[in-house]
Amino acid sequence: MGFGTDCIHAGQSSEPTTGSVAVPVFQTSTYEQIGIGQHRGYEYARTQNPTREAFERSVAALEGASEGIAFASGLAAIGAITQLLSSGDHVVCTDNVYGGTYRVFDQLYRRLGITFSFVDTSDPQNIESAWTDATKMLFVESPTNPVLSITDLSVAAEIAHSHGAFLAVDNTFMSPFLQRPLGLGADVVVHSTTKYINGHSDMVGGIVVTSDESIHERLRFLQNAAGAVPGPWDCWLALRGIKTLHIRMREHEKNARVVVAMLSDHRSVQKLYYPGLADHPGHEIAERQQDGFGAMVSFDVGSLDRAQKVVQAVKIFTLAESLGGVESLISHPAAMTHAAVPKADRDAMGVTDGLVRLSVGIEDAEDLVDDVRNALEVIS
Ligand SMILES: Cc1ncc(COP(=O)(O)O)c(C=O)c1O
Numbered sequence: 482m483g484f485g486t487d488c489i490h491a492g493q494s495s496e497p498t499t500g501s502v503a504v505p506v507f508q509t510s511t512y513e514q515i516g517i518g519q520h521r522g523y524e525y526a527r528t529q530n531p532t533r534e535a536f537e538r539s540v541a542a543l544e545g546a547s548e549g550i551a552f553a554s555g556l557a558a559i560g561a562i563t564q565l566l567s568s569g570d571h572v573v574c575t576d577n578v579y580g581g582t583y584r585v586f587d588q589l590y591r592r593l594g595i596t597f598s599f600v601d602t603s604d605p606q607n608i609e610s611a612w613t614d615a616t617k618m619l620f621v622e623s624p625t626n627p628v629l630s631i632t633d634l635s636v637a638a639e640i641a642h643s644h645g646a647f648l649a650v651d652n653t654f655m656s657p658f659l660q661r662p663l664g665l666g667a668d669v670v671v672h673s674t675t676k677y678i679n680g681h682s683d684m685v686g687g688i689v690v691t692s693d694e695s696i697h698e699r700l701r702f703l704q705n706a707a708g709a710v711p712g713p714w715d716c717w718l719a720l721r722g723i724k725t726l727h728i729r730m731r732e733h734e735k736n737a738r739v740v741v742a743m744l745s746d747h748r749s750v751q752k753l754y755y756p757g758l759a760d761h762p763g764h765e766i767a768e769r770q771q772d773g774f775g776a777m778v779s780f781d782v783g784s785l786d787r788a789q790k791v792v793q794a795v796k797i798f799t800l801a802e803s804l805g806g807v808e809s810l811i812s813h814p815a816a817m818t819h820a821a822v823p824k825a826d827r828d829a830m831g832v833t834d835g836l837v838r839l840s841v842g843i844e845d846a847e848d849l850v851d852d853v854r855n856a857l858e859v860i861s
Contacts, residue, residue, distance in 0.1 A: 512526075
């Protein structure tokens with residue numbers, strides 16, 4: 482089946498009792514049992530929920546995975562993957578990951594005895610150099626948030642596997658429409674479904690997909706035992722969002738290219754980050770491992786004061802955290818998503834005080850270009 486057909490149908494057959502074409506919202510906490518130890522496959526809604534199961538099957542199909550395990554947020558999903566490890570284990574992680582990922586690794590799991598090396602995984606040599614006998618997981622975000630650096634996922638998988646470890650990839654920025662890391666050798670893929678998968682900025686959720694039966698079993702156990710499950714309404718919203726994922730992603734990317742073309746010529750833009758640009762250091766790898774370059778764009782205007790003026794001058798872009806919704810958003814990573822990362826580390830990665838990040842939505846491209854161009858005029 483084609484990707485668009487899968488977006489609409491995969492994992493979502495009609496409901497057997499009524500024939501309802503849309504997957505119903507099973508808003509229940511528990512299920513009637515027929516007798517002691519006898520039930521219809523559903524006991525308690527933390528453990529099983531049919532709406533959640535349809536959502537899990539859908540994302541798993543789109544990522545080419547056999548299983549999906551949904552969580553209450555992207556960070557809960559990342560937490561569950563980290564809970565596959567034990568005290569004493571070590572993780573090699575992309576240095577420019579989402580700030581919340583850095584925070585939970587550094588401030589929670591480090592305290593519980595797991596150690597982390599944050600390195601620029603776009604250079605495989607850095608992964609090898611950080612590796613220790615205790616390394617059990619390589620955690621890669623590609624493209625990264627917010628400087629859109631690219632890691633070669635096939636090479637990352639080879640390194641992890643040669644050491645008997647597993648590769649987890651945060652695929653939030655791409656969505657399965659643009660990148661399917663399991664096909665490149667990753668063992669586990671995680672999404673903040675809050676973003677492109679839902680696509681409408683009206684829920685928070687996360688999911689992990691895998692085709693590794695042992696990892697699946699352990700994550701399924703964690704989903705129930707630790708209990709960070711999403712509610713059925715949120716699963717339903719994400720499932721409905723998926724039905725237009727292919728259409729939205731095409732429009733997102735089309736608009737992003739037009740905005741990037743304007744930014745690349747603008748005198749107030751000191752540095753522009755977009756993997757679709759031929760001079761982006763990860764351009765060739767992105768071209769090979771992705772089916773497009775996405776709609777996240779970052780640019781540096783040189784100082785906090787100038788960045789502040791730009792984010793305040795836009796009219797269609799909304800100043801807000803998050804990304805991947807149909808509406809365009811603008812953010813200031815150093816003060817917002819990456820505030821938990823020490824300033825020296827932020828500056829070293831390019832997350833400077835002058836950096837502005839766009840999540841290009843699917844409004845009319847000309848309106849978006851005019852909006853950003855007009856905002857830049859304020860500092861020109
Ligand atoms: C790349 C990436 N991964 C994970 C997360 C965390 O997801 P959530 O906010 O759903 O917990 C985010 C949130 O912005 C993100 O951008």
